[in-house]
Amino acid sequence: MPKYVYDFTEGNKDLKDLLGGKGANLAEMTNLGLPVPPGFTITTEACRSFLSDGVLPPGLEEEIGEHLTALEKQVGRRLGQADDPLLVSVRSGAKFSMPGMMETVLNIGLNDESVHGLAKQAGGNERFAWDSYRRLIQMFGKTVQGIDGELFDDAFEELKNGRGDLDLDAAELRGLVETFKGIVRAETGRDFPADPREQLRMAVMAVFESWNAPRAILYRRQERIPADLGTAVNVCTMVFGNCGMDSGTGVAFTRDPGTGRQGVYGDYLQNAQGEDVVAGIRNTMPLQELETIDKTSYDELMRIMEKLENHYRDLCDIEFTIETGKLWMLQTRVGKRTAGAAFRIAVQLVDQGLIDLDEAITRVTGDQLAQLMFPRFAKDESRTRVTKGMNASPGAAVGKAVFSSERAAELAARGEDVILVRRETNPDDLAGMIAARGILTSRGGKTSHAAVVARGMGKTCVCGAEELEVSTKERRFTAPGGVEVAEGDVISIDGSTGEVFLGEVPVVASPVVEYFEGADDTEDELVQAVHRLMTHADAVRRLRVRANADNAEDAARARRFGAQGIGLCRTEHMFLGERRQLVEDLVLATTDEERERALAALEPLQKADFTEIFQAMDGLPVTVRLIDPPLHEFLPDYTELSVKVALAGEQATDKDRRLLAAVKRLHEQNPMLGLRGVRLGLVIPGLFAMQVRAIAEAAKAVPGARAEIMIPLVGAVQELEQVRDEAGRILAETGVDALVGTMIEVPRAALTAGQIAEAAQFFSFGTNDLTQMTWGFSRDDVEAAFFSKYLDLGVFGVSPFETLDRDGVGRLVRIAAEEGRRTRPDLKLGICGEHGGDPDSIHFCHEVGLDYVSCSPFRIPVARLEAGRAALTGTGSDTR
Secondary structure (H helix, E strand, C coil), X not given: CCCCEEECCCCCCCCHHHHHHHHHHHHHHHHCCCCCCCEEEECHHHHHHHHHHCCCCCCHHHHHHHHHHHHHHHHCCCECCCCCCECEEEEEEXXXXXXXXXXXXXXXXXXXXXXXXXXXXXXXXXXXXXXHHHHHHHHHHHHCCCXXXXXXXXXXXXXXXXXXXXXXXXXXXXXXXXXXXXXXXXXHCCCCCCCHHHHHHHHHHHHHHHCCCHHHHHHHHHHCCCCXXXXXXXXXECCCCCCCCCCEEEEEEEECCCCCCEEEEEEXXXXXXXHHHHHCCCCCEEHHHHHHHCHHXXXXXXXXXXXXXXXXXXXXXXXXXEECCEEXXXXXXECCCCHHHHHHHHHHHHHCCCCCHHHHHHCCCHHHHHHHCCCEECXXXXXXXXXXXXXXXXXXXXXXXXXXXXXXXXXXXXXXXXXXXXXXXXXXXXXXXXXXXXXXECCCCCCCHHHHHHHHHCCEEEECCCCCEEECCCCEEEEHHXXXXXXXXXXXXXXXXXXXXXXXXXXXXXXXXXXXCCCCCCCCHHHHHHHHHHHHHHHHCCCEEEEECCCHHHHHHHHHCCCCCEEEEEHHHHHCHHHHHHHHHHHHCCCHHHHHHHHHHHHHHHHHHHHHHHHXXXXXXXXXXXXXXXXXXXXXXXXXXXXXXXXXXXXXXXXXXXHHHHHHHHCCCCHHHCCCCXXXXXXXXXXXXXXXXXXXXXXXXXXXXXXXEEECCCCCHHHHHHHHHHHHHHHHHHCCCCEEEEEECCHHHHHCHHHHCCCCCEEEECHXXXXXXXXXXXXXHHHHHHHHHHHHHCCCCCXXXXXXCCCCHHHHHHHHHHHHHHHCCCCEEEECCHHHHCHHHHHHHHHCCCCEEEECHHHHHHHHHHHHHHHHHCCCCCCC
C-alpha cells in the first residue's frame, strides 16, 4: 500500500511531485531549523486516486489519524479539545504555484465548546476566539459546503454597518457566529459539523475537489500546467495572527518581484489571519513598519529571508504569522515576478556568485522577453492623471473600464480592449483578469491576489488606489475632484508608476525593442541585463534562428533583431496590389504566347523583389518559397463579380466576362486542398520556371547572395523531381549555385521523407498546414467554432496552432527528420510555420535535431533566447 501522508520532518524541497510545492518547502524549512508549525502533508497521489475513484483511497483516513495522533502528542493538545484545543489549517499545494486557485480552510477544530478553550489559551481573549470561529464557519461554508460566499459577506457587512472588522467586539462576533450557523442550516439542511475530525475529513476532500474547480482549470490552461498532477493537502498546526495588535500576518519577498531590486519588500497586517492579506480586505502596511512595531520579530524575519534566498538561490516568496510576538514561517516558494524583475534578478544572482550564466538563462523565458518588448506610455504627452496606486505589475494598458469579470470576458471576446476595475480581485475573477489588458483595484497591496496573479500572467496591474471609490453595482468609480468614470469609458494605467489616466495615453517603443533595433544606449539596467543574457544564449544555442520575411524592410528589421537568414520568403505576397492585374492576365491566357507574355511581365518585378531582399540579408541564406496559394485568391470575388456583370448586362466588358468564367473554372470546394503549391507549377507551364529564373538572376546580381529554392505542398517525390530538374537546368544556365528543397506540410510527405530526401537538399516543416492536415482542421473555421469548447473539455491543453502538437504533428516531424537524414545525412532541416516563434515548440525543434527555426521578425529575440534555454535544459520547456 502506498504511503500517502508525510510529516514535515520527512520531506524536502525536491519532492514537489509528491508533496506539492507548499508541502515540499514546508519540509525544507523544517529541515533548515526554521520556526515552522508542526504538521503533515497528504500527497498528490492521494488526490489523483480520490479524483479518479470519487472516494478517499483505502488506508488514507487511518494514515491521517496516525499522523494527527502524533501531532497531538507533539504539541500536547488534541484536535478540538474543549479546554485546550489543537486547531489546524488545511491548505492546498500543487507542484506549480496556483495562487488563490484552490481551497484553504483555517481554524479546523473549533465548535461551541472548544471556542471557550481557545479564548482561555489566549489569556481570556474572547474576541479573538469568536473571530476565529466565525472565520471557520465562513470559509468552511463557502469552500467545503458550497454555500454562496456573498451570504456570509452580506451578513458581515450588515453587522459592521460601515465600521472596520476590528471595531466589532466579542459579543457582536458571537452573534455573527450564530448568524453564520443559521445560514449553513438554511442552505444545507443540516447543522454546521461540530465534530473536529469530520471537519478535517470534509476539508481534505474539498481541497482535493478544488483541483478541478473552474477557476483552477482556467488558471492551469493559462499557465500550461498539466491537468493530471493533482494537489497535495497540508495540515498544519494553527498559529494566530488575529490575537491582538501584537500579532499579525504578512507576505514578504526577498527582492522586489516588480523590479528585481534588493531591499525590504512586502506587506504586513496587524491582528489578522493570512487570508486577509491576499484578499485585500484592509489595506496593509509596508513591511518596513514591522521594524517599529516588533523589532525582534522583524530582525528574525530578515535573517530568515537572507537564509532562504541563499539556500534556494533565487527570489523567495514568504508567508509568515506573528502570534503574540512569536514569528512562525507558513510558506516559502520561488516567487513569481515580472518579466523585468526576472532578467534583473538572474543577472544579480550571477554577480553575487549564487548561479552561473548557464543557470541564469534557464531562469528567464521567451514569453517574459516578449513582455519586455511591449510598448510603454509616452512621457512627454499631455495626459490627465486621476489617481496613483501601487505599481504592482509593470506595463502600459489602455482599454474600456469594466467592473465585472463577466463583462471583461464578454467585451474581450468581441475584440475590445478592457481594464478590469474592482475593489479587490478574488480567484473567481480569473477569467476577467485573463481577458483584460490590465487590472486596477482600489484595495490591496503589492502582495494581494490581483498583484500576484497579474505578475504571474504578465498583466499590467495597479493596486491599492485608495482614492478611488469603486461601485461595482453602479459600474463606475469616482476619483478625487469629482471625476467619474463609468463602464465603457477609456482609461490608461501604468503598472510601472501606479498612475491612472483618463482616456487613451499614446505609447512608445520599449527600451528593449530599441536595443534590439540597434540603439547604442545601454545605460538602462534592464537593457544591460537583457544584453548579457541574450549574448550568452547566442553563445550556447545550437539552433540557428531565421526570419519569415517577404520584403527588404522586414528582412532588414530581422537582421537587426539577430536573424541568421530568411527561412521563409513567400512569393505570393509579391503578386498583390497593383501587380494583381498581371496575375489576372496569366489566368486569362488562352494561348502559349499570352501566357509567356504575362510571365515575362512578372519576371523583372520578381527579380527586383529578390534583389532587394538578398541585398538586405548581405550574404545570409534566403529560402524563397515558390507560389503556394490557389490562383483564385488573386482574382475578384465570385459573388461581387457576378453582381457586377449581371448589373452591367450587355454593357459588361469582355474582360469582366472572361474573369467571371475563369473564377467559375477555378472554383474549388476546398481550395486549401486543391490546385496550389507544386501542383500549380506542374499544371501551369512556365510559372515556376519564371520564379526560379528571377531568383537566380537576382542572386547573380548580388555578390555573396545565398539562395535556397523551396517547393511547397509536395506529397510525392515524383512531383519534386519534376520541379527540381527544371530548376536545375535554369540554375545551370545562369551559373548560380542554389539549394533546392521542399516544405514538409503534407502528412504523406512526412511519411515518405526518405524517398523525398533523394530529391531534396533541405526540408522546411510548414507546421501550419501540417497541423491542419494532420488534425483535419480548417484553421479559419474551427478556431472560432469549437476550440474554446475543446479547451474547456481538456481535449487541448493549448491550441495546436499555438504550440506544436508533439504527439501527432510532432511525431510526423520526428519521422521525417530521421528518415530524411537516413537518406541524406547532410539534409538541412528547419521549421517555418508560426510554431517557429513559440517557446515550447522551439524546445521540441532542438530535441529532434532541426538546424534552425524561422519566425516573424519581432519573435526572433524570443527564439534566440529559447534556443539557448533548450541547449542548456535538454528537451523540455518549462515556461511557468
